[in-house]
Structure formats: structure tokens, C-alpha cells
Amino acid sequence: MTSITEGQANIAKPLGRKPARGHRPYGGYRTALGIYAVPSMRSCTAPLLMIVLLSFNDSEIVGFPFQGFTLHWYDVVFGSPELLKALGNSLGVGFLAATIATTLALTLAMAFRHQFRGKSIASI
Numbered sequence: 408m409t410s411i412t413e414g415q416a417n418i419a420k421p422l423g424r425k426p427a428r429g430h431r432p433y434g435g436y437r438t439a440l441g442i443y444a445v446p447s448m449r450s451c452t453a454p455l456l457m458i459v460l461l462s463f464n465d466s467e468i469v470g471f472p473f474q475g476f477t478l479h480w481y482d483v484v485f486g487s488p489e490l491l492k493a494l495g496n497s498l499g500v501g502f503l504a505a506t507i508a509t510t511l512a513l514t515l516a517m518a519f520r521h522q523f524r525g526k527s528i529a530s531i
Contacts, residue, residue, distance in 0.1 A: 465475035484490045 461469050462480055463476050464473050465477040465479065
């Protein structure tokens, strides 16, 4: 049979007093994060959504007023070998950059779990 040691018994005991009723720990930080993060995300995604919306515009000039719905610009892109090559290059560079960044981030995250020479310099 195994017995519970004093240290193991202390793990199950709650420490200190209970928080006040309705009190949320870190509530102010979450509010501040929301105030900061939501406008930041919207300002990053709004231009992309505007580009997608305006890509269906039936005007020679990219912009408002919206003159009608068309797939003409997609026909131009997918009908041009030069633009298809540029699109392929962009996707290839993006995939390569994402692969390198993910590999480096995963390697560094796993390395920082253990002690190694120069860790204090690397973790500024």
C-alpha cells in the first residue's frame, strides 16, 4: 500500500482565503487586453476584407463607389501566366517562411525547457 506523505497531503489543501464573491482574478488585465487586442485585430483584418470585397467590383479603378459584381479580375489573374507564376512564387515564399519560423520557434521552445550554456543571454 502507498501512503500519503505530508507534502502530498498539503497539495490538496486550499492555500489562503477564498476570493471575494464575484471577484475575478486578472479581470482588469483581461479588460485591458480586450481594449487593446480587438481594435488591433480589426485594423489588421479590415484591409484584407476590403481587398476581397473590392476584387469583385466592376470598375477599372480599385475603390468606391461599388459599380457591380464581377469575376473579371479573377479571370485576368488566372488567365495570365505571368500573374500565375507570381502567385506561385508568393505562395512558395510564404510557405517556406512559415516552415522556417515554425521550426525555429519549436526548437527554441523545446531548448528553453532545459538548461544550456548561454541561456541567460538568449532569454533577455
